[in-house]
Amino acid sequence: MKAYKQPESVLVVIHTRELEVLLLERARQPGLWQSVTGSRENDETPLATARREVFEETGIDCAVHALSDWRIANTYEIFATWRDRYAPGVTHNTEHVFALELPGRIDIRTAPDEHRAHDWLPWQAAAERCFSWSNRDAIRLLGEANKGT
Numbered sequence: 001m002k003a004y005k006q007p008e009s010v011l012v013v014i015h016t017r018e019l020e021v022l023l024l025e026r027a028r029q030p031g032l033w034q035s036v037t038g039s040r041e042n043d044e045t046p047l048a049t050a051r052r053e054v055f056e057e058t059g060i061d062c063a064v065h066a067l068s069d070w071r072i073a074n075t076y077e078i079f080a081t082w083r084d085r086y087a088p089g090v091t092h093n094t095e096h097v098f099a100l101e102l103p104g105r106i107d108i109r110t111a112p113d114e115h116r117a118h119d120w121l122p123w124q125a126a127a128e129r130c131f132s133w134s135n136r137d138a139i140r141l142l143g144e145a146n147k148g149t
Contacts, residue, residue, distance in 0.1 A: 004085065004086050004087040004090075005039045005085045005086050006039055006040045006041070007039075007078070007086055007090050007092060007093045007094065008039065008040040008046070008093065008094050008095075008096075009037060009038060009039045009040060009049070009093055009094070009095045009096070010036075010037065010038055010040070010046055010049045010050040010053055010095065010096050010097075010098060011035055011036070011037050011074075011095050011096070011097050011098065011132075011134060011135060011138060012035055012036040012037070012050050012053065012054050012067075012098045012099065012100055013035045013097070013098070013099045013100070013135075013138050013139055013142055014035060014036060014054070014058065014060070014099075014100045014102065015099065015100070015101060015102070015123070015142060016101070016102050016103070016104050016105060016120070017101060017102075017103060017104070018104070019122065019123045019142065019143060019146055020105060020120045020121060020122060020123070020126075021035070021120070021121055021122075021123050021126035021127075021139055021142070022035070022036075022058070022108065022118060022119075022120055023035065023118065023119050023120075023121060023126050023129055023130070024036065024057065024058075024110060024114075024115040024117070024118050025115060025116050025117040025118070025119075026114070026115060026116070027112065027113060027114055027115055027116045030116065032131045033119075033129045033130055033131065034130055034131065034132055034135050035130070035135050035138070035139070036050075036053050036054050036057045036058065037053065037095075037135075038052070038053030038056070038057070046069070046096035046098075047067075047069060047098075049096075050062070050067060050069075050096070050098045051063075051067065054067075054100060056111055056114075057110065057111050057114060057115065058108040058109065058110065058118075059108055059109035059110075060100070060102075060106070060108060062100060065100055065101060065102055066100070066101045067098060067099075067100045068098060068099050068100075068101070069096070069098055070097045070098060070099060070138075070141075072096070072097040072138070073094050073095065073096050073097070074094070074095045074097065074134040075092055075093070075094045075095075076092065076093060076095065076133075076134060077091055077092055078090070078091060078092060078093050095134055097134070097138050099138075099142060105120050123139055123140075123142055123143035124143060126139050127139040127140050127143070
């Protein structure tokens with residue numbers, strides 16, 4: 001029996017205090033840049049999913065840095081090309097938004113089967129590079145909330 005992805009995921013915007021944002025380029029979709037994302041597994045809470053995905057995709061331990069739950073949930077239609085990963089009839093996903101603040105840029109270890117490159121960008125440039133509207137909006141919210149700090 002096929003194991004389907006749950007239609008519940010997380011988006012984690014990793015950034016420095018100076019508002020440089022870490023973006024990852026998808027291995028299977030070159031040119032598509034994003035923050036850390038991932039689907040809930042088993043009975044994980046969104047917070048547990050965020051911690052696991054950050055570690056799997058970057059090697060960063062969230063216990064060492066400030067992970068915050070923005071208490072924002074975006075619901076969007078799943079791209080048709082990715083719907084076969086979900087149970088028949090599932091068309092929408094709910095994404096919980098988090099942010100992880102780092103004191104500055106740190107070395108990361110990407111998962112080569114998931115990402116082919118990474119880049120640290122000022123928040124405005126990072127927002128423009130994202131292919132996902134929810135990722136772009138989260139980065140813009142980060143920047144706007146921190147203007148003048």
